[in-house]
Amino acid sequence: MAELQEKISKRFPGATFEEGETLLINIADSSLHDLVKALRDEHGFDYLVTIVGFDRTTALGCVYYLASTKTQRLVSVSAQTTDRDNPMLHSIADLYRVAGLYEREVYDFYGIVFIGNPDMRRLFLNIDWVGYPLRKDYDSNPELNPVSIENERQSDTTTEWVEMPDGKVEKREHTIFEEDEFVINIGPQHPATHGVLRFRTSVDGETIKKIDVYMGYIHRGVEKLCEDLGYMQTLHFMDRLDYFSAHNYHHGLCLCIEKAAGIEVPERARVARVMMDELSRIASHCLFLGTFCMDLGATTMLFYTLRVREQILDIMERTCGARMTFNYDCIGGVIADLHEDFVKDVKELLAVIPKNLKEYNKLFTGNVIAQNRLNGVGVLTREDAISYGVTGPSGRASGWACDVRKTHPYSGYDKLDFKEIVRTEGDSMARFKNRIDEIEQSAHILEQLVDNIPSGEWLAKVPKVLKLPVGHWFQMVEGCRGVFGVYIESDGGTKPYRLKLATPSLPAAGVVDHITRGQKIADLITIGGSLDYIVPDMDR
Amino acid sequence: MEMKKVTTKSMPYEAWKDNEYIEKLVTELQESGANVVVGALDNLINWGRSNSIWPLTFATSCCGIEFVSLGAARFDMARFGWEVARSSPRQADFIMVAGTIVNRMAPVLRRLYDQLAEPKYVISCGSCAISGGPFRKSYHVARGIEDIIPVDVYVPGCPPRPEAMIYGIMQLSRKMKVERFFGGVNRKEDRKKYLAEHPIEDC
Numbered sequence: 181m182a183e184l185q186e187k188i189s190k191r192f193p194g195a196t197f198e199e200g201e202t203l204l205i206n207i208a209d210s211s212l213h214d215l216v217k218a219l220r221d222e223h224g225f226d227y228l229v230t231i232v233g234f235d236r237t238t239a240l241g242c243v244y245y246l247a248s249t250k251t252q253r254l255v256s257v258s259a260q261t262t263d264r265d266n267p268m269l270h271s272i273a274d275l276y277r278v279a280g281l282y283e284r285e286v287y288d289f290y291g292i293v294f295i296g297n298p299d300m301r302r303l304f305l306n307i308d309w310v311g312y313p314l315r316k317d318y319d320s321n322p323e324l325n326p327v328s329i330e331n332e333r334q335s336d337t338t339t340e341w342v343e344m345p346d347g348k349v350e351k352r353e354h355t356i357f358e359e360d361e362f363v364i365n366i367g368p369q370h371p372a373t374h375g376v377l378r379f380r381t382s383v384d385g386e387t388i389k390k391i392d393v394y395m396g397y398i399h400r401g402v403e404k405l406c407e408d409l410g411y412m413q414t415l416h417f418m419d420r421l422d423y424f425s426a427h428n429y430h431h432g433l434c435l436c437i438e439k440a441a442g443i444e445v446p447e448r449a450r451v452a453r454v455m456m457d458e459l460s461r462i463a464s465h466c467l468f469l470g471t472f473c474m475d476l477g478a479t480t481m482l483f484y485t486l487r488v489r490e491q492i493l494d495i496m497e498r499t500c501g502a503r504m505t506f507n508y509d510c511i512g513g514v515i516a517d518l519h520e521d522f523v524k525d526v527k528e529l530l531a532v533i534p535k536n537l538k539e540y541n542k543l544f545t546g547n548v549i550a551q552n553r554l555n556g557v558g559v560l561t562r563e564d565a566i567s568y569g570v571t572g573p574s575g576r577a578s579g580w581a582c583d584v585r586k587t588h589p590y591s592g593y594d595k596l597d598f599k600e601i602v603r604t605e606g607d608s609m610a611r612f613k614n615r616i617d618e619i620e621q622s623a624h625i626l627e628q629l630v631d632n633i634p635s636g637e638w639l640a641k642v643p644k645v646l647k648l649p650v651g652h653w654f655q656m657v658e659g660c661r662g663v664f665g666v667y668i669e670s671d672g673g674t675k676p677y678r679l680k681l682a683t684p685s686l687p688a689a690g691v692v693d694h695i696t697r698g699q700k701i702a703d704l705i706t707i708g709g710s711l712d713y714i715v716p717d718m719d720r
Numbered sequence: 721m722e723m724k725k726v727t728t729k730s731m732p733y734e735a736w737k738d739n740e741y742i743e744k745l746v747t748e749l750q751e752s753g754a755n756v757v758v759g760a761l762d763n764l765i766n767w768g769r770s771n772s773i774w775p776l777t778f779a780t781s782c783c784g785i786e787f788v789s790l791g792a793a794r795f796d797m798a799r800f801g802w803e804v805a806r807s808s809p810r811q812a813d814f815i816m817v818a819g820t821i822v823n824r825m826a827p828v829l830r831r832l833y834d835q836l837a838e839p840k841y842v843i844s845c846g847s848c849a850i851s852g853g854p855f856r857k858s859y860h861v862a863r864g865i866e867d868i869i870p871v872d873v874y875v876p877g878c879p880p881r882p883e884a885m886i887y888g889i890m891q892l893s894r895k896m897k898v899e900r901f902f903g904g905v906n907r908k909e910d911r912k913k914y915l916a917e918h919p920i921e922d923c
Contacts, residue, residue: 304824304860305823305824305860306823306824313859313860318859320859322859325823325859325860327823327826327862327863327867327868328823328826328827329826329827329830329868330827331827331831332824332827368825368828369778369828369832370807371777371807375779375780375781375784376780376825376828396822396824397780397822397824397825397828398780398781398819398820398822398825399822399824399860400820400822400855400858400860400861401855401858401859401860401861402855402858404858404859405855405857405858408857416854417854419782420781420782420854423781423782423785424785467785467788471788482788482791482792483792483793486788486789486792486793486794487792487793487794489789490789490792490794503786503789503879503881504782504785504786504879505782505878505879715780715781716780716781716782716819716820
C-alpha cells in the first residue's frame with residue numbers, strides 16, 4: 181500500500197492519505213475521474229464495490245470503495261463539495277458500468293449531481309419528491325410528501341449535465357425511449373419479477389431493444405432509519421432486507437460493529453454464526469431452485485425444494501424462535517445458545533441433502549425443455565460481470581471468483597475446506613447449476629463443523645449502550661446472493677452517523693438491461709429469475 | 721331466535737378467539753330482517769363462495785415468502801380451496817397485502833383493488849401492512865393500508881406464521897358466510913361512500 185501511496189502522491193500532488201483498515205485517498209473533485217481511471221488501469225482496481233454518499237453538514241460527498249479482482253486489495257477514494265445548493269461531482273460512470281446506478285442512488289439521497297452521468301434521474305423516489313432524505317437537514321414532515329393514491333407523475337426524459345471545454349456545466353435532456361418505440365410495461369405487480377419491480381421494455385417484434393429498470397416500489401429508507409437508532413437496534417433491519425440471507429446480513433453488520441468497538445467474539449458464537457449462515461444459504465438456494473423453475477413453468481420443483489427449506493426453518497426456529505426474522509446474531513455473539521437438538525437436526529438434514537439434490541437434477545436439470553430454455557440464454561462475460569459488479573453465484577457463473585469467504589475470509593472461513601464454484605459459461609444454466617453445487621459445498625462446511633462446535637460462552641460482555649469511536653469501517657460478507665458490504669461512519673456517539681448497506685441485488689438488477697438486449701422477451705423471465713435478485717434488498 | 725353459530729372447516733365454534741365480532745355482524749343482519757327464501761339461497765351460495773376463495777398473487781416483501789410456504793406441501797392451503805392464486809386481479813376474490821406498502825406502491829395497490837371483481841375482500845397481513853411496522857418512522861412508508869383500501873381482516877405478525885395466515889383466511893371465510901349475497905353484500909353501502917370519497921381517475 182505504501183508503494184501505491186507513493187505513486188499516487190507523485191501523480192496527484194493534491195491527494196491526501198488516511199491510513200486505516202483500507203487506504204483512504206482524499207482527492208479534489210477535478211482530479212477524481214483521472215485518479216479512479218489510474219487506479220483502474222494501472223493498479224488493477226477493476227471492481228467498484230460501492231459508492232457511499234455522505235453529508236458531513238459542512239460538505240456533501242462520496243466515498244468510493246474499489247477492489248482489485250487479482251490481488252483482492254481494497255482502496256477507498258473520497259471526494260466532496262461544499263456547495264450545498266448545487267452540489268456537483270464528476271461521474272465515473274464511464275469507468276464502471278455499475279457506477280451509473282450507484283450515482284443515481286446518491287443523487288436521490290443527497291442531491292449530488294454527477295457531471296457526465298448520462299442518466300441522472302432519481303432512483304427510488306418520485307420525481308416530485310421534496311428534499312433529499314439522507315441529508316441531515318431533511319424535513320421529514322409527511323405533509324410534504326404524503327402517501328397518495330394518485331398515479332405518480334412520470335417523465336420519459338432524463339437529464340445529463342455536460343461539462344463544456346470552458347468549464348461551464350450545461351444541462352441536457354435525453355428521451356429514454358424514442359417516439360416510435362414499442363414499450364411494454366412489465367410489473368410492478370407481476371408474478372415473475374419476484375417482488376415489486378418494474379421493467380419498461382422496448383421491443384422490436386419479440387426481441388428486446390432496451391429495458392428501463394424502475395425500482396423503489398419497496399424502498400423503505402432503512403439507511404435513514406438506522407441513523408436514529410442505537411447500534412443494537414439497527415440489527416433487526418438486516419432480517420428484512422434480503423430475508424433469505426437474514427443470518428448473513430446480521431453477521432456482516434455485527435462484524436463491522438465489533439471491528440469498530442474491538443469486541444472479541446467467543447469461539448462458540450463464531451461457529452454458530454457460520455453454521456447458521458450456511459444453513460440459510462442452503463435454504464435460500466432451495467427456494468431459488470423452486471421459484472426459478474416455477475417461473476419457467478415447472479411448478480412441481482417448488483414442492484420438492486421447499487421440503488428441505490422447511491426442515492432448515494425448523495432447525496432455526498428451535499434455536500432462534502422464528503421462521504424468518506431470526507434476529508440471532510447480535511453484537512458480541514449470538515442471542516441464545518444453540519438448541520440441544522441442533523447437532524442431531526443438522527445431521528439429519530445433511531443425510532437427506534444428497535438424495536434431494538439428485539432428485540432435483542433428475543427432475544429438472546437434465547430435462548430437455550430446461551436445457552433449451554437455459555443454455556446460452558443471457559450470457560454475461562467475466563469483464564461485464566466485474567464492471568457491473570454482479571457478485572455471488574451469478575458472478576461466479578461468469579468466471580469471476582468473487583466469493584468473500586475466500587477473498588476476504590472472516591469468522592474462520594479460511595480454516596474450512598470448501599470449493600468456490602466457478603463456471604465460465606456465464607449463461608442462465610451456469611447460474612442455475614452454480615447454486616445447486618453451492619448447496620453441496622455449504623453442506624460440506626456444515627459437515628466439518630457439526631461435530632466440532634466448541635463449548636463455552638456464546639456472548640461476549642458488551643456494554644448495554646454501545647459507543648463507537650470516531651471513524652469509519654467497511655466490512656464485506658458473502659450473502660446468499662453475493663457481496664454484502666456494510667459501511668459505518670461514527671461521530672463518537674451511540675448512533676451511527678452514516679450506515680450504508682451495499683447489497684448484491686442492486687447491481688444484479690442493473691445488469692438486466694445489458695444482458696437481455698437482443699434476446700427474446702420470453703427469455704427475460706429466465707434471465708431475471710437466474711440472476712435471483714430480491715427486491716427489498718435492492719431498494720432497502 | 722337462536723344465534724347462528726358461524727364456523728368453517730369443521731372448526732368448533734368455541735375454538736374461535738373472536739366470536740363477539742361475528743355475533744355482532746349476525747345480529748345486525750337479523751335486525752335488518754333477512755327474507756327466509758333468499759336466506760336459504762344465500763346460505764347455498766355462501767357455502768360455495770366461502771370454500772373457494774382465490775387469492776391474488778401479491779407480495780412485496782417478507783410476508784410474501786411465508787405466503788409461498790403456505791402454498792407449498794407442508795401448510796398446503798389447497799386443503800381449504802385457496803390454492804388457486806391468480807396473477808390477474810380480475811380473477812381473484814381477495815388480495816392479501818403481504819408486505820410493506822410504500823408511497824410509490826400505494827397508487828398501484830389502489831389500482832389492483834379497483835380491478836378486483838365484486839364481491840372483493842382485503843386481508844392486511846403483517847405489521848407493515850397494518851401500521852407500517854418497524855418502518856413506521858420512515859419517510860417513504862405508508863402507515864397502514866386502511867388509508868388506501870378498506871380492510872376486512874388483519875393478521876398480525878412480522879411476518880405472521882403460515883398458521884396465522886390460515887386463521888386469517890378462515891376468518892374471512894366465516895365473514896363471507898354471514899353476508900347476504902342477494903340484496904347486496906353488506907359492505908356495498910360503505911363501499912359506495914368510500915368510492916365517492918376516493919374517486920377513481922380515468923386511466
